[in-house]
Amino acid sequence: MLLLSAPFDPAATAPPRGPRGALAVIAGLTGLLVAGGGGWALVGPGPAGAGRAVILGAVHAGLIAVGWVLTTGTAPGWHRPVFRLGLAMVLASLAAGLVPWGPLALALMPLVLLVEASGHPRLRALGLARSRIGYAALGLAAGAFLGAHLLVTASLTFGYHVGRVGAHPYASALAYDAGANVLSAEWLFRGAVFSALWRRGGFWPAALASTALALVRYLLDPALPHAPEARAGAVFYLGLVGLTACALRAWSGSLLPGYLAGLGFFGAYRLLTP
């Protein structure tokens, strides 16, 4: 029991936090890649979609890198695994955008991330822990329910169509969600931000703040439909998904149930077409 067995220094204060330099480096590199990808998409030679793939890969790599650095700090050598992951993400995104079986590379990104993270015990603080099967099933069910609800509501209210998506685009979208979209959101917003805020305060402030940040990230995503009802729906459903993922993260101590909830939700969402 730490309260009785660990030494206590009432006057000790926390060392200055915030790896600002590292965050600036990550933001700078991400910005460079995004700019490069944008330029490539506009004027560059090569296959169509390569520039967009670089942009997507860079953004998600940047989100994962921020989550990594916020959790582990900037101990010597911090950049190596982060840069490796970023490179892997960009390459996987390129593969997904250019090669028919490329989305498979993106789908493997969670494994790459787990392997890279296994050598850094401090990343356990994110919620890199095993989860009970019940929590995992609950997460998947909650996400699937919200996704199904979205399908019903959108089709009944706005006349959206359900299921008119081809198998390959659907699989590619799922791979993107599994290896980039949901992965980076859970890693950063539930893993790094929510965990850190929860550690320093109560559940609700942490859950609301991390969910609000996640919503901002989605609302800034150019891929999100710009129709007002779509944005309102995104705020509503992604807010619920975010809060559900926070609750699952807190109850289970693991990111997995929230990750499965996100996958379940986006798995349904990808079936929807205007």
Add this chain to the structure above:
Amino acid sequence: MIGLSLAMVAAVAAVMALTDHGPDSIVRHLYLVPTVCAALTRGAVAGGLIGALAGLLHAPVVLPSVERAGLTSQTLDGLLSLGFPALAGLLVGYLTDERRAHAARLDAILAIQRRLADPGSLQEALAEAAEALRVTLGARRVALLVGHDVQTAALASVPVGTLVDPDSAGAFTLATGQTVASRDLRDDPRFPGERGLAPSPIRGVTLPLASGAGRIGVMAVEWAGEVTRGTRAAAEDLALHVGLAVENVRLTLRQRRFTEELEEKVAAATARLRELDQAKTEFLSVVSHELRTPLTALQGFSELLLRSTLPPDKAHRCLVYLHTEACTLGRIVGELLDLSRIEAGRPLELHPERVELDALLERNVELFATEHRRHRFEWTAAGSGLALRADPDALDRMMKNLLSNAVKYSPRGGRVLVSAAPAADRPGMVEVAVEDDGVGIPADQLPRIFDKYVRVAHPDTAAARGLGLGLSLVKALAEAHGGRIEVESLPGKGSRFRLLLPGVDREF
């Protein structure tokens, strides 16, 4: 009950869908039934979730109508009914949780107080109290440290096996009375040391256990994950009650110990009174016998002298006997009078004057040597002219009693050594020692031999006559002179009585 609530929500949704009810249908209010059921049975989380589920299931009915008809009173009513079940579930569940938490807290307080009120041992009672606290607070670990010093305080922890660091937060709270709270013990700079963060924070709080007499200990609680304000407040309440309950236990134990000590003292005093009563009874018997013996002699010899004309030598011998027995009677009566004075608390009448010790010792030793020929009397004095300031009569009675005692408790004869010298260990005092090689006195009897009516039982001395007053009178007389008497003895080896009296230059 959650399954039933889910089924009821699904049933209401099915009815709404199949019967094509509008957004303001009366049927929508049925969503409140499973919501309130869940809230009443499982609390705010379940009530809120079931209510939210009801709202979500109602949304596909409400939102298309909003899209079609815009914001009308019906559609607005429908929109409000999307959030109402969740709010109702949260509110009812919150009240239910509060009531349950309050009841659980009261139950825990009662259980702890009941357990602590009847402590077999404080340690066991504290361990059970710690477990009750852990369950009530939903904590991972609970420890109770009871005492004023962290090194000697009694510790009960759940799970067991906690070690206490003298510089820990618990010790800090015990020393200062200040509460220590941490949102995450592994990420708190006040708890130095590299431990690695766990996926869930470990919340902790140390609370002083206080009573009217001040701090009496510390309660330390650690939780894994979320801790509500209510739980924290409950911990503070429980610490207050535990402090009072522990103080009650300590007072009860102290009172019990006091009662036991009192009972022991009363029992000892009762036993002593019984002994005294028995001794007095025996004393009366002995006194009767002691008085009767010289009286019988006096009566017999006086009758002989009155009734017959005896030759002068026989008559003289009778008169000597009469005188001896009269002296014995006088000594017994004198002792009884002294005893009466002592028991009445009156001071003994003493007439101190200079007494030459050589003459007194020589006279008494010769007297006893004449009467007790089986014993070998020796006496020595350190130089001539050793003198005391004492009542000569009292000093004579003290010597006679000590010599009589030596003779009485060496029934097979032996050596009786009398010595006098300035006391080496007490300047200004003179020491008169009487030593025999008789039966001796057992160690457990030594503290009592100067008490009244006490006679040391020994098979060899059972026939010896005596009132059991001699040594107590010697002690009283010695103390009246400002002196004292001491004894050393070994069973089977003999005894040595050491009479210490003021020298001639000292007043008493």
